Amino acid sequence: MITKLKNIWVIDDDKLYTFLLTKTLNKLQASEQISVFENGKLGIDALKLRIEQQADLPDLIFLDINMSVMDGWEFIEEYKQLAHGNNIASIIYVASSSISADDMAKAKSHKEIYDYIVKPISSNTIISILEKTQKKN
């Protein structure tokens, strides 16, 4: 029913959350590979490296907002610069525990962000995200 994605990235510093999300994604056989980055900086560095090596780029990114070193918003700014001139077609979902309307509105203002999901992410939500991502690809 669901075709497996090649690469799903989770950029988040909450270890428990990433552990639980990875567990769910694996259960759902969502992706061939799942990569976790502890902050935005590590995510961007990985992206740059993949572009350089012309390796596969992530099909789907779950991005946290509140992270150390480089938070979600800073990641988006860097991502924009990278996407400019490079063909990156990753679908980015912001996944945050924040229920602040400000954060939701800010997410909407970036066209690179596909949607905003409030943690925790249920299996059903993940399934629907996967379906949408497949259609897009």
Place this chain on the structure above:
Amino acid sequence: MKNDSGGVNDMIWSYFENSPDVVFILDKDKNIVFFNKNASKYILSDSGMSVRSGDSIYKFINPQMVDSFDIHFQKTINAESIERNINVFNPVNDKWWSATYQPIYTDGVVNAVSITISDITATKKTERQHEEISNVSRVGGWEADYINNTNYWSPVSRQILEIPADFSVGMHSAIDFYKAGPDRENIKVAIKNAIETGIGFDLELQVITHSGKNIWTRTKGKAEFHNGKVARLYGTFQDTTEKRSIYEDLLISQQYYKSLFEQNPNAVFALDLNEKFISVNENAALLAECSVPEMLGSEFAPFCPKEDVTRVMDFFTQAQLGRSVSYDCGFITAKGNRKEINITNLPIIINGVVVAIYGIAKDISESISAKNQLEKSEANLRTVFDNTDIGYVLLTESFKIVSFNNHAQSYILSKNQSPLKENEYMTGTVDDARSIDIAEVRDNVQKGKKVIYERNIKSAEYGDQWYNITFHPVSGIQNEVLGIIMEIENITARKKSEIELNKSFNLLNEQNKRLLNFSYIISHNLRSHTSNIKSILTFLEEAENEEEKVEMMEHLKNVSNSLDETIHNLNDVVSINNSVNLIYRPLFLIEFISKATDLLKDQIIQKKAIIDNKLLIDTSVNFNPAFLESIMLNFLSNAIKYSHPDRQPIITLDSYTDNGQFVLIIADNGIGIDLEKNGDKLFGFYKTFNGNSDARGLGLFICKNQVEYMGGKIEVESELGKGTTFKIFFK
């Protein structure tokens, strides 16, 4: 001079002595042997000399009159006549006098002459009037001869009757000229009477002339008898129509003046020289609230308020001296009511002499009270102007001071400027450090715009005072600028509350920020734990084996611990913001540094960190002990935590004084912070900058709040890879 010869003589003496006439008795030699009281007065007023018995009469006779006197005296002494009237006009007292000479017989022989001089001014005037009238009238004569039975009418009489030259007038036909009715009957009776009794007549009757004109005539007649029988009737015939009309005119004009007097809307009165009313009109009586007869003969003074008497009497005197005067004074009516009147006094001059004065009085009580009211309301306005809380200076367009009130003056004086003076120019006085540009004010005001300046004055007495200085244009009907109003409003209270408002606005803003931060903590930190709990519970429910369940329970335990820690931190934040009454006391910094290093002993040992304390042992700050403990612990633990992996951490503690403010320096040689990127987030919640996974982040936020709460501030200098220096400014 008194002749003492008994009762009758005494009476005569008294009569002569007190006679209103002037009486002299001269002896044959024309020496004065007797004179009465009035005689000496007359002589005095006529010649300025006093008369004595024995004086020659010539001493007192006007040289021009001597001849006339001699003739009359001689005729009298010769007993030729007993009565001669000599009319003399005396220009000194503007009077006519008549002198009567009378012989005085002693034993049948005239040996003295009495001269009586009477004032005939009044008679003379009437006489002169008659003369005037006679001059304009035509007098003719007539005669009826009863012996020869002829009838004669003089040419003037015929002219009066308009009888043609050839027309002969018979005895009876003459009577027929008199108007039928009472006129004709009267002349018939008069003629009959004259013929029978010899009594003459003098009648004023209407006559119809030959041509049919109705005229007034005066017919005088006298009878002449011969042997007891009437011989003739003769007399004069006069056309008095004109005289009659003059008389009528006189009557009319008298009535006219009388009505002018009586009907005058003003109170009109005449006062004699003793200030007694000699005539008053109805309105005068109305003004005085009594009747005309009551007023006549009474004095003016009682009608005059005491305070005005001298002044009014002075005006009367001026009028008596021939001047006309007009003035306002009070008036007390017969009923005791007070009125305000305006009086005009004119002299009444008869033959060049002031005999009385006229007064024309207007009741101005109402206009006086209206005037008083106006003055009062003007005074009220002035009071309002002077006592308003706003200072006003009225200026002409060229900044000349027209008027100002007390507030304006005290404003100017509070600026140590020269006091405002009317009719002086404002230029100098508006000037201050931030001078009000007069040209700017004028430009705007001429365009009809007002100009507002705000001024702050430091007053030693009242502290800071704020003023709004407004220049308003004063426009006329055609919008032309007539002047400028400078309005000085003390806005200190408003300004102070504005400052207070700003303070509370800032406070509110700060609290709002804290609230926002708080909501951030809730949404990002508390919720991250709850969302994890939710996830774990889902896994627990769906757990496929016991092993997974145990794993999830372990995770749940960790989350619960984290949640507890977060809630504790939150409590710290909230308690700072709620610490209303904190204890301040001098604290030795060294004590708190040792306490912190004690707590951080393990980390210091692990990282081999050096704490380089350059603070003096007795360095103290006035602070809250709990806050200082937290601050020391946080900064020192951060410095150790973010140490550079390639070198031994050195943490330097130092201090200096900036503008009297104690500043604590905590410097490290750690990894540093990219302030350009992270400066704004440095003191935010749960921010960690260094990728150090155990960073709590909340520490700096709490420190910042504690320092600011105590009235201080924190500054930070840092260079990536080299180290960070925090400066804590204590209040």
